[in-house]
Amino acid sequence: MDVDCEVSAAAAAAVTNGLGxxxxxxxxxxxxxxxxxxxYAAQYSGRTRVARLLFIAERCGxxxxxxxxxxxxxxxxxxxxxxxxxxxAVLKINSRLGPRYRHDQAWVDSVNRRAEQRKEKLETELNGxxxxxxxxxxxxxxxxxxxFFYAHGHLSEAFKSYIRTRDYxxxxxxxxxxxxxxxxxxxELGQFAHVTNYVSKAEQxxxxxxxxxxxxxxxxxxxxNLETKKYKLAARKFLETGPELGSNYSEVIAPQDVxxxxxxxxxxxxxxxxxxxxxxxxxxxxxxxELVPEVRELVNDFYASRYGSCLxxxxxxxxxxxxxxxxxxxxxxxxxxxxxxxxxxxxxxFISVDLNTMASAFKSSVSMLEKExxxxxxxxxxxxRIDSHNKILYARHADQRNATFQRxxxxxxxxERDIKAMLLRANLIKHDFNQKNWPxxxxxxx
Amino acid sequence: SPSRRDAPISPSRRSxxxxxxxxxxxxxxxxxxxxxxxxxxxxxxxxxxxADFLTSCSADQIRMAPDKFLNVCRVLKxxxxxxxxxxxxxxxxxxxxxxxxxxxxxxxxxxxxYLMLCLLAKQYKAGLSVLEDDIFxxxxxxxxxxxxxxxxxxxxxxxxxRKALELLHNAVTAPMSSLNAITVExxxxxxxxxLIQSGQVPSFPxxxxxxxxxxxxxxxxxxxxxxxxxxxxxxSDLETFIQSNAEAFQTDNNFGLVKQVLSSMYKRNIQRLTQxxxxxxxxxxxxxxxxxxxxEAEMHVLRMIEDGEIHATINQKDGMVSFNEDxxxxxxxxMVEHIDSSIQRLMALSxxxxxxxxxxxxxxxxxxxxxxxxxxxxxxYDDFDSVPHxxx
Numbered sequence: 001m002d003v004d005c006e007v008s009a010a011a012a013a014a015v016t017n018g019l020g021x022x023x024x025x026x027x028x029x030x031x032x033x034x035x036x037x038x039x040y041a042a043q044y045s046g047r048t049r050v051a052r053l054l055f056i057a058e059r060c061g062x063x064x065x066x067x068x069x070x071x072x073x074x075x076x077x078x079x080x081x082x083x084x085x086x087x088x089a090v091l092k093i094n095s096r097l098g099p100r101y102r103h104d105q106a107w108v109d110s111v112n113r114r115a116e117q118r119k120e121k122l123e124t125e126l127n128g129x130x131x132x133x134x135x136x137x138x139x140x141x142x143x144x145x146x147x148f149f150y151a152h153g154h155l156s157e158a159f160k161s162y163i164r165t166r167d168y169x170x171x172x173x174x175x176x177x178x179x180x181x182x183x184x185x186x187x188e189l190g191q192f193a194h195v196t197n198y199v200s201k202a203e204q205x206x207x208x209x210x211x212x213x214x215x216x217x218x219x220x221x222x223x224x225n226l227e228t229k230k231y232k233l234a235a236r237k238f239l240e241t242g243p244e245l246g247s248n249y250s251e252v253i254a255p256q257d258v259x260x261x262x263x264x265x266x267x268x269x270x271x272x273x274x275x276x277x278x279x280x281x282x283x284x285x286x287x288x289x290e291l292v293p294e295v296r297e298l299v300n301d302f303y304a305s306r307y308g309s310c311l312x313x314x315x316x317x318x319x320x321x322x323x324x325x326x327x328x329x330x331x332x333x334x335x336x337x338x339x340x341x342x343x344x345x346x347x348x349x350f351i352s353v354d355l356n357t358m359a360s361a362f363k364s365s366v367s368m369l370e371k372e373x374x375x376x377x378x379x380x381x382x383x384x385r386i387d388s389h390n391k392i393l394y395a396r397h398a399d400q401r402n403a404t405f406q407r408x409x410x411x412x413x414x415x416e417r418d419i420k421a422m423l424l425r426a427n428l429i430k431h432d433f434n435q436k437n438w439p440x441x442x443x444x445x446x
Numbered sequence: 447s448p449s450r451r452d453a454p455i456s457p458s459r460r461s462x463x464x465x466x467x468x469x470x471x472x473x474x475x476x477x478x479x480x481x482x483x484x485x486x487x488x489x490x491x492x493x494x495x496x497a498d499f500l501t502s503c504s505a506d507q508i509r510m511a512p513d514k515f516l517n518v519c520r521v522l523k524x525x526x527x528x529x530x531x532x533x534x535x536x537x538x539x540x541x542x543x544x545x546x547x548x549x550x551x552x553x554x555x556x557x558x559x560y561l562m563l564c565l566l567a568k569q570y571k572a573g574l575s576v577l578e579d580d581i582f583x584x585x586x587x588x589x590x591x592x593x594x595x596x597x598x599x600x601x602x603x604x605x606x607x608r609k610a611l612e613l614l615h616n617a618v619t620a621p622m623s624s625l626n627a628i629t630v631e632x633x634x635x636x637x638x639x640x641l642i643q644s645g646q647v648p649s650f651p652x653x654x655x656x657x658x659x660x661x662x663x664x665x666x667x668x669x670x671x672x673x674x675x676x677x678x679x680x681x682s683d684l685e686t687f688i689q690s691n692a693e694a695f696q697t698d699n700n701f702g703l704v705k706q707v708l709s710s711m712y713k714r715n716i717q718r719l720t721q722x723x724x725x726x727x728x729x730x731x732x733x734x735x736x737x738x739x740x741x742e743a744e745m746h747v748l749r750m751i752e753d754g755e756i757h758a759t760i761n762q763k764d765g766m767v768s769f770n771e772d773x774x775x776x777x778x779x780x781m782v783e784h785i786d787s788s789i790q791r792l793m794a795l796s797x798x799x800x801x802x803x804x805x806x807x808x809x810x811x812x813x814x815x816x817x818x819x820x821x822x823x824x825x826x827y828d829d830f831d832s833v834p835h836x837x838x
Contacts, residue, residue, distance in 0.1 A: 377722045389725040389766045405776040405785075412788050419795055421616055423582050423802065425653065428621055431585060 035060075035320055037068045041076075046251035047150070047188060048325075050076045050085045055325045057092060067097060074101055081111050084153035115152055122148055139168035146181060159185045172205035176213060183220050187252055195224040215245035219253050223326060226261055231334065232269040238262030239278050243287040259288035260317075261327065263295045267302055268337035272345070275303060307342040308363050314338065343372060344381055347393060355391040366391060493529070496522045497538040505545040515546060516555060523559050533567035536560070543576060551582040558592035565599055573600040577609075591617055591628040598635060602703065607643045614639060618662070619654045629658065630665045631698070637669040638703040642710045647673045668694055672707070681711055681736045712737070712746050713755060720756055720769040728765045740765060 037056065041049050053073035057066045070093045077086040090103045126141035146161035162181040169175045179202035186194040199221045202209070209217075222237030239262050245255055266279050279285060280303060289296040298313035314335060321327050346361070347353055355373075359366045373393060376382045385396045496518060508515045519542050526535035539560045546554050557576060564573035577597050584590045594617035601610035617632035640647045650659050663670050668691050675687045688695070688704055695701045715735040719726060728740035728747075737743050747767055750756045757770040774781070806812055 374722045378718070385724040385769075386722060386726075387724040388727060388730060389764065394724060399771075402772070402774070402776060409785070409788065412792055416792060416795060417612055419799055420580055420582075421612070421619070423799065424584070424616060425619070425621065426802070427582055428584055428587070428590070 035065060035323065037065060037072065041069075041072055043247070043254035043256065044250050047080075047082070047085070047153075048251055050080070050082070050089075051188070052325050054085070054088060054092070056323045059323055059328070067093075071097055071101065078107075080151065081115075082151065082153050083108050083111050083115075115148075119145075119148060135168045135170060139165045139170075139174065142168070143177075143181070146185075150181075150185060155185055155189050159189065172207045175205055176202050176209065180213070180216070183217075184252065187220065187223065190227070192224040192227045195220055199224070211242055211244040212246075212248050215242040216249045216252075218242070219245055219249055219258055222258070222261065223253060226265065226326060226330065229330065229333075231265040231330075231337075235262055235265035235269055236278070239266065239282055239285050241284075241288075243284055255288055256291045257324070257326075259285075259292045260295055260321070260324075263289065263292075263299050264327075264334050264338070267299065268334045268341065272303070275299075302338075302342065305346070307346060308361050310342065311339065311363065340372075340376060340381065343376065347373075347382055347384060347395070350393075351395050353393040355386075355393060358393070493522070493525050493534060496525070497534070500538040500545075501541045503545065508545050509548070512546060515542075519556055519559065523563065526563065527566075532563045533569060535563045536567060536569055536572050539563060540572070540576065549583070550579045553581045553584045553586075553589055553593060555586060555589050557581075558589055558596055561593065561596035561600060565596055565603075568603075570600050570603045573597070574604070577601070587620070587622070588628075590620060591626065591632070595628050595632050595635075598632070598639075602635070602639065607639050611636070611639050611643055618658060619651060622655045622657055625657055625661050625665070630662065633658075633662045634666050634669050634698060634700060635703065637666065637673055638700060638707050641673060641676050641707045642703075645710070645714045646677065672704070676707065676711065679711070679715070681708075681715075684708055684711060713750060716746060716750060717756060720758070723769060725766050725768045728760075728767060731767065 035056075037053070040056075041053055044052060050073050053069045053076070057069040057073065060066050060069070070089055074086065074089040074093060074097075077089050086108065087103075090101065093101050095102055122141070122145050126138070126145060129137040129141045142161050142165045146158045146165070149155070149158035149161060159182065162178060162185060165174070165178050165181075169178055179198040182198045183195050183202075186192070186198070199217050202213075202217055218237050218241040222234045222241065225231070225234035225237055238258050241258050241262075245258065247255065262285065263279065266275060270278065279299060289299070294313055294317060298310045298317075301307070301310035301313065318331070318335070321331055343362070346358060355366050355369060359369045362369060370386060370388065370391075373382065373384075373386060377384060377386070383396055383398075384393050386393055500519070500522065519539060522535055522538060526532050539556060543554060543556045543560055546556060560576060561573050564570065573596075577600060581590075581593070594613040598610040598613040598617070601607070601613065614632050614636040617629055618636055620629075622629065637647050672684075672687065672691075675684050678684075685708060688708060692701065695704045712735055716731065719731060719734065728743045731747065732738070732740045732743040735743065735746075737746070744760060744762075747756070747758060747760060751758055751760075757772055759768050759770065760766075761768065
């Protein structure tokens with residue numbers, strides 16, 4: 001544990017930022033030298049590469065990186081002949097990158113024309129197959145159309161086409177293929193309920209699945225859980241992802257991401273024993289953690305109660321993680337949860353804690369720490385009381401005996417009150433208590 | 447001599463010419479004509495005569511002609527109101543209540559009148575003697591509402607907010623087919639006292655009449671808004687709200703209560719601090735509770751300690767407050783007695799409940815309803831386990 005008592009202003013500021021500035025739409029504090037856009041983009045393929053590049057360009061505050069990302073996005077979109085993404089990139093570039101990156105309507109039109117032609121061809125073929133009623137051909141026809149739509153950015157049409165292949169699937173391999181396609185499109189559409197649905201469909205097929213496919217399904221499930229804020233489930237799924245995943249799923253997720261997402265979600269939601277058994281002792285997951293040594297370090301730090309250094313690592317990673325398309329919205333919550341967990345775990349074994357020591361361990365000021373502790377106590381996450389005069393935190397265990405007496409007496413009072421009220425009401429109803437009887441009618445039972 | 451054509455007086459009584467007997471017949475016949483006649487008959491001081499009569503009349507005889515008796519009481523009440531001396535009516539009316547009641551659990555029309563006099567005379571403790579009896583029998587709805595309302599006001603005057611809340615709760619949740627003004631006023635006070643007592647207004651329990659549930663809030667909108675404002679926890683917001691609506695509260699005669707609601711917010715916030723801190727500086731208390739100076743914080747804490755609302759000690763030298771645990775150890779003999787008496791009381795109540803339940807099971811109307819329900823819809827026999835089959 002760090003005994004360093006000097007709290008540098010910058011560290012304190014960094015920690016205050018760590019308390020949840022992740023949702024801001026304003027530019028995140030990027031350490032520009034850290035993000036290598038090319039290397040980052042190289043991890044991904046397909047549409048997600050372009051989408052991520054555009055995301056980075058939007059969120060990053062540094063113009064150099066922004067332009068770099070946009071340039072790469074533009075080139076990629078052009079190479080893929082995806083006019084929708086191309087137009088998006090061009091719009092954002094806004095003529096800042098020179099003549100080659102200006103809006104080229106002629107190219108757009110020619111691509112669209114060719115796409116139209118291809119589409120007609122595919123559709124005629126499909127109709128042909130449908131009249132012939134050959135299941136396999138119809139299935140492949142729909143698949144081809146789905147692929148076509150996907151490549152050109154018409155995601156909902158792609159989704160519909162892939163769904164339609166369901167009626168023509170004959171083997172479990174077909175079903176799995178369909179599920180994978182649907183999952184891919186749903187992730188990009190942001191419809192994670194479908195993702196979870198189709199993952200379970202794929203997992204239920206009778207044939208044993210290829211290990212790579214299993215890993216892909218787990219990763220996709222983890223992603224769906226992450227996006228729907230089910231962090232504990234997400235952590236479990238990511239941790240169960242086999243190392244066979246490698247870079248086979250680059251159109252969705254990179255293995256580094258699995259490591260980062262899994263580790264962060266686990267830290268935020270697991271207790272110590274789960275953390276040890278599922279993360280630290282998990283041999284399969286170790287392969288992923290090796291890819292991101294910083295994350296591995298911080299998990300170990302957390303488990304070894306080196307909270308100061310753990311939180312420092314988190315801060316260092318924060319700017320880059322904010323540029324991640326899936327993690328950005330959840331970063332604030334996850335960081336908060338991790339920090340609170342650290343504080344709670346720190347205070348757990350002690351009867352009394354000196355707030356000064358604790359503040360230096362967490363690299364924050366005493367007054368701020370006191371406020372955080374007060375909030376956690378109010379939420380009943382820590383059983384303690386603060387001696388503000390001497391700056392000590394005392395563990396507090398409620399006196400069971402007194403509490404029981406108090407509760408018993410209170411229950412007695414409530415019972416008495418409720419029964420009396422009820423008897424009164426019963427009596428009122430019994431006398432056919434009715435305001436229509438008011439004027440005049442006066443009965444006194446003698 | 448006055449004829450005896452109305453109330454049948456038993457022969458035995460007729461033969462004993464007691465003072466009360468004679469007064470009774472005198473009064474009785476006076477009222478056959480009009481109450482103005484009473485003045486003529488009584489001569490002298492009307493008030494003293496009637497008061498005497500009320501205190502010394504015989505309960506049995508009274509109960510044979512309750513309406514007339516009630517009229518007499520009403521005359522008394524009007525008289526003291528006219529003389530602007532409500533306190534003079536308290537003792538006689540209390541005696542009257544006791545005489546006309548068939549049991550201490552019965553509510554009479556006199557209860558409300560008596561409580562009203564106590565309120566006007568500010569003799570709250572006198573009202574307590576009648577309020578302490580629990581009411582289980584009610585004939586007239588109007589009596590109940592007024593009784594609950596005035597009774598609650600007496601409890602509020604004595605700062606017994608929990609008992610006040612019970613009465614107001616009964617007024618608000620009583621069965622009713624249409625809203626009446628008393629219930630509306632009762633609800634206004636219910637909101638205010640709930641806020642003082644527990645910091646929030648509970649939602650209507652499901653046995654509340656649908657009339658009340660649908661309409662009460664419409665007639666009491668600023669009170670509902672007040673409770674929402676209270677919920678935000680901001681003293682300054684609440685203060686502004688109260689000041690901008692001060693006139694409305696004044697018209698309802700609720701301004702005093704509203705001021706108590708405002709000061710209760712400080713109390714609640716300070717109490718929350720006792721759960722989190724062992725010691726806290728007066729400055730920190732002031733800032734977290736939104737008071738202006740540590741001196742004010744000290745004043746509030748001091749008052750709460752005196753009222754027994756928190757257990758704490760103030761160290762003026764350091765400007766620190768130490769919050770202590772509740773010293774009650776539940777080991778003293780007083781506590782044992784208290785627990786024992788509570789147990790006895792509750793057992794008696796439970797017995798009463800069982801006997802009423804049994805009575806209802808044997809009640810003809812109930813059995814008819816159960817039987818017709820059984821014929822109409824094929825229910826399981828298990829649904830009607832509690833009904834003794836031999837009564838069918």
